[in-house]
Structures are given as structure tokens and as C-alpha cells.
Amino acid sequence: MANEPVDVLIIGAGAxxxxxxxxxxxxxxxxxxxxxxxxxNPSEYPSTGMDWESRFSSEFSISPNxxxxxTDYPINEKDSAIGVANFNGVGGGTILYAGHxxxxxxxxxxxxxxxxxxxxxxxxxxxxxxxxxxNDRMMGVSGLSGDPxxxxxxxxxxxxxxxxxxxxxxxxxxxxxxxxxxSDVAIAxxxxxxxxRCINLGACSSGCxxxxxxxTDVTYWPHAIRAGVELKTxxxxxxxxxxxxGMASGVIYYDENGDEQFQPAEVVVMACNGxxxxxxxxxxxxxxxxxxxxxxxxxxxxxxxxxxxxxxxGVLPEETDGYRGPTLSxxxxxxxxxxxxxxxxxxxxxxxxxxxxxxxxALNGVMSGRIPWGEGHxxxxxxxxxxxxxxxxxxxxxxxxxxxVTLDPDLTDSNGIPAPKIDYTLSENSQRMLDFAVERxxxxxxxxxxxxxxxxxxxxxxxxxLLGTARMGSxxxxxxxxxxxxxxxxxxxxIIDGSIFVTSAGVNPTQTIQSLALYIADQMKQRLAxxxx
Amino acid sequence: MNTIxxxxxxxxxxxxILACLASILIPASDKYDxxxxxxxxxxxxxxxxAREHAESFKTGLDAFDAYAQSEFDTDFVSLDHDDRxxxxxxxxxxxxxxxxxxxxxxxxxxxxxxRVMKSLGLEARPPFPEGYExxxxxxxxxxxxxERGEIWRKAD
Ligand SMILES: Cc1cc2nc3c(=O)[nH]c(=O)nc-3n(C[C@H](O)[C@H](O)[C@H](O)COP(=O)(O)OP(=O)(O)OC[C@H]3O[C@@H](n4cnc5c(N)ncnc54)[C@H](O)[C@@H]3O)c2cc1C
Numbered sequence: 001m002a003n004e005p006v007d008v009l010i011i012g013a014g015a016x017x018x019x020x021x022x023x024x025x026x027x028x029x030x031x032x033x034x035x036x037x038x039x040x041n042p043s044e045y046p047s048t049g050m051d052w053e054s055r056f057s058s059e060f061s062i063s064p065n066x067x068x069x070x071t072d073y074p075i076n077e078k079d080s081a082i083g084v085a086n087f088n089g090v091g092g093g094t095i096l097y098a099g100h101x102x103x104x105x106x107x108x109x110x111x112x113x114x115x116x117x118x119x120x121x122x123x124x125x126x127x128x129x130x131x132x133x134x135n136d137r138m139m140g141v142s143g144l145s146g147d148p149x150x151x152x153x154x155x156x157x158x159x160x161x162x163x164x165x166x167x168x169x170x171x172x173x174x175x176x177x178x179x180x181x182x183s184d185v186a187i188a189x190x191x192x193x194x195x196x197r198c199i200n201l202g203a204c205s206s207g208c209x210x211x212x213x214x215x216t217d218v219t220y221w222p223h224a225i226r227a228g229v230e231l232k233t234x235x236x237x238x239x240x241x242x243x244x245x246g247m248a249s250g251v252i253y254y255d256e257n258g259d260e261q262f263q264p265a266e267v268v269v270m271a272c273n274g275x276x277x278x279x280x281x282x283x284x285x286x287x288x289x290x291x292x293x294x295x296x297x298x299x300x301x302x303x304x305x306x307x308x309x310x311x312x313x314g315v316l317p318e319e320t321d322g323y324r325g326p327t328l329s330x331x332x333x334x335x336x337x338x339x340x341x342x343x344x345x346x347x348x349x350x351x352x353x354x355x356x357x358x359x360x361x362a363l364n365g366v367m368s369g370r371i372p373w374g375e376g377h378x379x380x381x382x383x384x385x386x387x388x389x390x391x392x393x394x395x396x397x398x399x400x401x402x403x404x405v406t407l408d409p410d411l412t413d414s415n416g417i418p419a420p421k422i423d424y425t426l427s428e429n430s431q432r433m434l435d436f437a438v439e440r441x442x443x444x445x446x447x448x449x450x451x452x453x454x455x456x457x458x459x460x461x462x463x464x465x466l467l468g469t470a471r472m473g474s475x476x477x478x479x480x481x482x483x484x485x486x487x488x489x490x491x492x493x494x495i496i497d498g499s500i501f502v503t504s505a506g507v508n509p510t511q512t513i514q515s516l517a518l519y520i521a522d523q524m525k526q527r528l529a530x531x532x533x
Numbered sequence: 534m535n536t537i538x539x540x541x542x543x544x545x546x547x548x549x550i551l552a553c554l555a556s557i558l559i560p561a562s563d564k565y566d567x568x569x570x571x572x573x574x575x576x577x578x579x580x581x582x583a584r585e586h587a588e589s590f591k592t593g594l595d596a597f598d599a600y601a602q603s604e605f606d607t608d609f610v611s612l613d614h615d616d617r618x619x620x621x622x623x624x625x626x627x628x629x630x631x632x633x634x635x636x637x638x639x640x641x642x643x644x645x646x647x648r649v650m651k652s653l654g655l656e657a658r659p660p661f662p663e664g665y666e667x668x669x670x671x672x673x674x675x676x677x678x679x680e681r682g683e684i685w686r687k688a689d
Pocket of ligand 1: 011012013014015016017034035036037062085086087088089090091092093094095096097098099100101102205235236237238271272273274276277280464465466496497498499508509510511513
């Protein structure tokens, strides 16, 4: 039976798709979201079982190539310095994310004017601010107001506990005179919106069994569905179709039985993330769009930004929080804004880590030679167990066209849709920033009293932020979507996920991805009468 | 019925090599009163965990025996500790992926064993539903940060 046409078809039920669906629901239009993955069952998350740490490397791995669920698609990353991390299901990446939830800083929207790199965004902090505030409430953000690294903003719930680790770090920061502050996190520290408060399970990145972490399956989606949005799982979109007028007419997708179907729609919204979205656009070729849909600029798939990360850890004489509590709970913006004397432009956030999990301590210890085989294993393990403290530096990645997503000529997913191929190298600016961050991280840990420093730079599997591959802008020859997310080429096609980022900033992106989705939804609502003009 | 044998994705020779490697990596300790990774219960869990990578385990373990034969003219398990360690070091250099898989499976199972967790002062339970307590801390530690004032860069 043919599918009925819908007013708005959103593809992808992750961070941005959920926010858009909820915001558009009050228009009373017929809104359908198609998601290739499943609903999650929190009672099956690893932290409910004794073997929870083992499951981090199998069906809850952050790498789709390792996880290999039926609902995943493979990614060819052999020519990428950094491997991709994602999750495919209702909630998208928020199922596994750490919930570290910073906003962009005002300067992040103006990299070109301030530092002559990248491009300026077509919008600014003030325009996004009201949507940051809405997103704070919808996701439930905890933190402490008054951070001098940001314009004034209110948080919804109190910060995560400082813990033993935070106190050690805080003392060291104060000794050095560096900025530090409790992080904004999308983790409920009090009971909130039907969700129970965080009880420090320490397993955020394999799904939150408590429901305290704001994955969109427990935040936006229940509200959107109650408001009438329809969400269909196990629908994998292959391509967007166009009519003779060059407008999107709907999508071809595979249903749960693998059967090909067509879903007609008046408006199509892409929310498949910075890799999934260019993949489907590039796969949507036609006589009018031979190089892929919305690609007259040739920029679909280009300018991929990941955020190079350095991980710096130290071994302390005193006890840290170890495996307890959400890993990321403090940040430092000391090196965030450009200082030319450092030898690079733009900057990074230091995200403090409370410590390591029990098995992770053993695995890292043995593989790095700090824990020997045989005699001495147990003493060495005990010296590290609950005595590790660390941080990661999340460095601003600048847009470069050669960093890109294309379609792999051979590799496909289980429905035969071409898999994405990633080409990505680190720039010299990124490398200098990473090196500087490692030096500063080492200085901080030594101030904490750390005896040994362990460094991983860049983190090879740390491509969890997927940005820039269908950038926004006002010039159709230099961007894929306009200032409010509409494709320059196809006037009923919108893109709302991390693809539309112009630059990456030195912060985790999801707060900004979702606030942008809310902003675009708001712009659409204001223009409903002449949306396609 | 011996479930280990019937369910075992690897042969009995391979199982002996695996047990031998597990005990070299994590031997029993009198000092901490804990078993080694070749303890029967732990080994049975290691073997189930290895099932997911059965082919690479079979190949990897056979290579230990083949190398022992070529270098020492005997099988791996018959060697003394020093010779076994020499072979481990050879494979650390030459088969890092297999060594990573071996260490990963062994330590995952070992450090999730109830007896081992207790010896580390951990409660032998999953994190959910009880969770853990952490001190709230004293946010007046931020006073110097506040005193320094705004540090964000104006943009427009
Ligand atoms: C381990 C990990 C830790 C992270 N930690 C943080 C953090 O602390 N802070 C932070 O800000 N960010 C973090 N992130 C990143 C965060 O998850 C992403 O930024 C965010 O989820 C991206 O939102 P999105 O809407 O762009 O896409 P996603 O949330 O990835 O959603 C895309 C959805 O589209 C679906 N889809 C894709 N292709 C198709 C198709 N063809 N047909 C149908 N459906 C499709 C996918 O299944 C997926 O559900 C983390 C990510 C990971 C993996």
C-alpha cells in the first residue's frame, strides 16, 4: 500500500531531528520522522549487569565498524587520521554521548573577522541565545551560573558533584591562576521532567539506565510524540527524490523487512549527522542534480571537522573518583580564545576527567607497559586503580575542503546503499594546538602532584563530533544551506544536523546543533505562508 | 556434561595455551588472596568472551605453539616461565592486534570477577540501580576565578 504524503518528513531521530520534531509539532502539520535504528531499552544498558565494562567494546562500542548492529552502516575510515564514533537509533549519538553540554562562545561565530581563518557564521550568539535557553530546559541542563568565560546565562539544575577529583583539580587550577568552572551537562542532578536524578553510575557513554542523562529518546521524543509527531523506526532512507520543478518530492527507503518503499512529503528535513546527511545527499542523483542533491556549490561532503582531541592523564598519590560519576564535570577555558604568541589560532577547552573505570585501568596499564605481565601485576594495578586523573583537550578544527565524506565505490550497508568514505588529515594549526594542550595538561597534572603522565594525541578513535559537510551561509557558491537551514538549490529541503556548522569551535557541539535546529524550526514557522519563496 | 568442552569455540590444546597465557599475564596472589586469570571460573568466562573473536583466537594461539616448536622444539605449555615470556615478547612486537584482543578479554573478565572486585574494596555489583555517592564539594573554591572577572572575547 502506498504511503500517504506528509507535510514534513524528518530523516534521523537523533539530537537535531528530535528538537525539530518537537518544535514543529505546534503547527499541527503532519510530521513524520524516519529513523533507521530502534528504540533503546534502558533496562538492557550495560550498567545493569556485572559485565558492563566488557559491553563497551561490543554492542555498545562507539565505533559503528566495531559495533556492527543490524541498524548500523559501515564507514570506510582507512584514509582518516581519526575514526568515527556515532550511534544509530532513536536518540542518535545522544544515546552514547557524555552529555558535556557547552554553548559556543560569541567569538566562535566570527572566526574569519577575528582571526582570519574559516568563515563567519551567518548568525551570531545573540540570535541563538533564546534557543540555547529553550534547549537547556528541554534537555535539562545542570551547571553553575556565573561562568566568567561566557555571557551571563542561567542553568536549570545544580552542578554535578565536585567529587575528590574535582577538588584536586580545583586546587591546582587556583595555584596556576587558570580559569575553571563546573561544566554545563545534559544530566539531571535533580528529578526532572519525569526523569530520575543522576546517581553517578559512571557509565554515561554506554547509555544511561537511570534516565538522568538527556538522550533525546527520554527528552524531546516523548513530548513530540504526545504532541502528534509520528516516528517510524527501522526505515533506512536511500535517497531523496525530486520532481520536474526541482523540488524534493519524498524519499525512497527500505522498511524493516528490507522492502523498498516511497514516502511522499511536502518538506524534507535532513538530520542524519555530518556523515549520514552528505552520504544521502550524494546518493540522491538525478538528471537535474547529477552531482548529488543540493550540491551546486560542490561543497556537500567537504569541510568535515571532527575536533582533534588529546588525552592527558596522570597518576596521583591520593584517591580520585575513579569509575564513579559522570566522567566530565569541570572545564577550563583558559586557552579558549586566540593568543597568537602560542603559535596557533583559535583554541581549546580542557575537559577534566574524574578517573578511569576498573577494566579500562587494567587494559590501558598493560598495553602501555605500566602494569607488567606476571609478578608485579597486582601491585602495579593497585597503584593505578582509583589514582588516575586526567583531561582531554578538545581543539577547534578548521574547515578544509580536502577533509571530506564521499561515497565508497564498493562498500555498502546491508540494504546495498553505498557506505561513506572519510578522507581526513590533521592541519598544522591543529597539530600545534594539540602539542600546546599536552604541555599545559601536563603542567596542570604535575601541579596536582602527578608522578607519571600518560598522553594520547590525537585520540585515534575520537571522531564523535561530525561537522561541516553541508555548511550554512548566505553565498550559494560557498555554502549548501542558507542562514536558516534551507538548501540554496532545493527550496523544500532543509538540513539541521551538525553538517551545517561553518566552523567547529573548541567545544562539544550538541547544545549548538540542537539550538540551531530549534532556531531553524522557528524560522520555518515564521515563514510558513511563503516557505519556498 | 562438561560445558566448557562442548561449548568451547577453541580446541583443548588452544584452551591450554590460553590458560597458560592468562596465568602469565595475571598470576594468583597470596598477598592479596586472589586467584590468577587461569582460575576455572574465570577461564570459562574468558572462553565465552573469546567466542566473539574465535577465529582470531584460534589463529593467534596456534601461532604460539608453532613459534615454540620452531624456536624451542616443543609446545608452548611445556616451556619454563622465561621461555614462555620470551615468546610473549616476540608476539607483543609481531602480533600486537592479537595481544590486544587477548589482554582485553582477559582483564575484562578478571576485573569483573566477584572475588577480584572485593579484594579491591569494590562492591561486587553492577553500577545500576544503586549507583555511587560522591562529595558535593565546596564551590567557594571558585572565588579566585570569579574575582578575575570576565574572560570571554567580544565578537560583534
Ligand atoms: C561516544 C560519544 C560521546 C559523545 N559525547 C558528546 C558530548 O559529551 N557532548 C556533545 O555535545 N556531543 C557528544 N557527542 C556527539 C553527539 O552525540 C552528536 O553531536 C549529536 O548526537 C549529533 O546530532 P545530529 O542530530 O547531528 O545526529 P545524530 O544524533 O547522530 O542522529 C542522526 C540519526 O540519523 C539516523 N540516520 C542516519 N542515516 C539515516 C538514513 N539513511 N535513514 C534513516 N535514518 C538515518 C541515525 O540512525 C541517527 O539516529 C558524543 C558522541 C559519541 C558517539
